[in-house]
Amino acid sequence: MQRGYRTKLGDIHAPIKIDFHIxxxxxxxxxxFGVDKNELLYDDSYMIFYNQLKSPDGAICMNGTSFNVNLDKLPSDVVKLVFTISIDGDGTMGMIHQINVKLSQLHQEDLVLNLTxxxxxDQKAIIAIEIYNKNEWRMNAVANGFNGGLSQLLKAYGGVEEEDVQAIPSTLASPISVIPTPTSKVSLEKKLEKNAPQLVNLAKPLKVALEKNKVPDIVAKVALILDISGSMTKIxxxxxxxxxxxxxxxxxxxxDDNEELDFWYYGSRPKRMEAVTMSNYYNAVPVNYKxxxxxxxxxxxxxxxMREIIEEYRTSSIPAYxxxxxxxxxxSKREIKNLMIEASKYPIFWQFVxxxxxxxxxxxxLDTIKDRFVDNANFFALDDFNKxxxxxxxxxxxxxxxxxxxxxxxxxxIR
Incomplete structure (x- = not known):
């Protein structure tokens, strides 16, 4: 491939692999960058880089210096994938020795772009190739320099940077030093509006509660445990x-970075269910529940x-709520007490309702349970949830x- 080369992709159902050698x-x-029709980042979870290795749907996955792409899994609003190279620190793209980008697809001839x-x-970044949908999926060897590095690329696609700078471990072959963590700051309201409009009215009261209780901007797993014993029949x-x-x-x-709600039912026995998402929440509870x-x-x-929850999250690298x-x-007073004491050493917070x-x-x-490493639980009761x-x-x-x-x-x- 030469700069500006364009071609239609073959079987779009076949996974695509893009390898970078620099x-x-x-x-x-x-x-x-997963981009929408307005040339803006579709969602912060669709910027795939060393600190976020895959999109929520698994359509884009990064492994070292390679990307695996499954176009069938992409949301319909993602119409372009932009693959970029940027410099962290000193230097310019004009000083680079060689760039080799190879696009491979099952039963198709490999496409290779070689640059020096x-x-x-003097640019600090380049757009290497794009995969875009114009009535059908196509590929464009852009190979154009871009003033600025990763920060400018992010801004170009409508994102912003967090102000806090922290060291981030690299998964790339070349070491990565210190860089701000990018995020497009897509609001909860916009996410719900786009993917679950029936729930959009919940965004504002949740935002108010987050601010009122000074909940930090964190990544955490969230799990819902639902009683399905016989006495719950009415509700x-x-x-x-x-x-x-x-x-x-x-x-x-x-x-949750994957925007998923982990989900269990329990009666005399527990059962873990498929994670609840914006695409399946409306049938998480079967109409025929019996x-x-x-x-x-x-x-x-x-x-x-509770034992299943502890086993699932006790080694989690992020908090579990x-x-x-x-x-x-x-x-089962004694068993629950002992489990709460055990769980107090793990990154698990329990909100019983x-x-x-x-x-x-x-x-x-719960507040009177002694010998806990930290106070890890809270309880409140509602007379009528619907009121x-x-x-x-x-x-x-x-x-x-x-x-x-x-x-x-x-x-x-927790960290």
Whole structure:
């Protein structure tokens, strides 16, 4: 390929691999920007680079100095993938010895772009190739220099930088030094508006609660645990439980880098379900819930699902925020107490919520459990979930999470 070469791609259902080989005196970053029709970054999760190695749908994955792309998985609004090379630190693209970019696709001849510093001057970055959709998917060997480095590339596609500069470990062959963490700051409201418009009215009350409780801008896993014991029949039947899922999902979108809500049901036995997302939340709770209720037993045994949660998140590199919904009848006091003591050493915060029930047992005594490494849990009960305003719900859900984050950080449980 030469600069400006264009071609139609072959079978778009076949995965594409793009390999970069770069030789030169500087340190080089490679990135991919998933861009919409307005030439703007579709979402911050579609900037793929050394600190964010894949898109939420797995359509773009970075491995070392290679990208694997599955066009079938991309959202329809992503109409272009821009692959870039930028310099971290001193140097210019004109000083580079050689750039080799190879595009491989099953049953197709490899496309190779070879460049040297003579193709450029004082630029700090280049756009190497683009894969774009113009009635069909095509490829363009751009090979044009770009003034500025990764920061300018980010701004060119509508992103902004965080002000905090921190050292980030590199997964590339060439070492990466210190660089601001990029993000496009796509708001929760815009994400919901685009992907789950029925939930967009939840964005504002959640934002207010985040600000009121001074919840830091963090990445965390969010999990929802739902009681499906026999006594929950009424609120499954009237779809209150589906409403609970709807209102918890925005928390996961806010905190989770994959915008997914991990999800368990529990009765006498627990069952982990498919993660809840903006594309499947509306049927997370089956209309015909009875077979699931029957298969998990009609009782409620909290320790079993709690053990699964501990096993899942005890080695997590990021905090896990667990929202545990029950209508009461909680027994197993000694087991739950011991599990809470054990879990206090791990990056797990438990927010227990009682709904339409009674007999919450030890959950009402969480603050009195001794021998915990940190205070890792909170409980509140609602007389009727459907009568609680969204503002109050999010305020209560987030009231103690920030203090746990601070204490867990001070104790070395989380970074």
């Amino acid at each position: 030789a030169g005196p500087s340190e080089y970053d490679i990135s991919c 510093g003579s193709n450029f001057k 499954y039947k009237n779809r209150t439980v589906q409403s609970i899922v709807n209102k918890i999902l925005p928390l996961a979108i806010q905190f 077979p699931l209720m029957e298969s998990l037993g009609y009782g409620n045994y909290e320790p079993a699902v 667990i929202i545990f919904i029950t209508d009461g009848g909680v027994g 009682g709904i339409s029930g009674f007999g919450y047992g030890i959950l009402k005594q 609680v305003t969204d503002d109050e719900l999010y305020d209560r859900l987030l009231k103690e999470f920030p203090s746990w984050l601070t204490e867990a950080k001070n104790k070395g449980i």
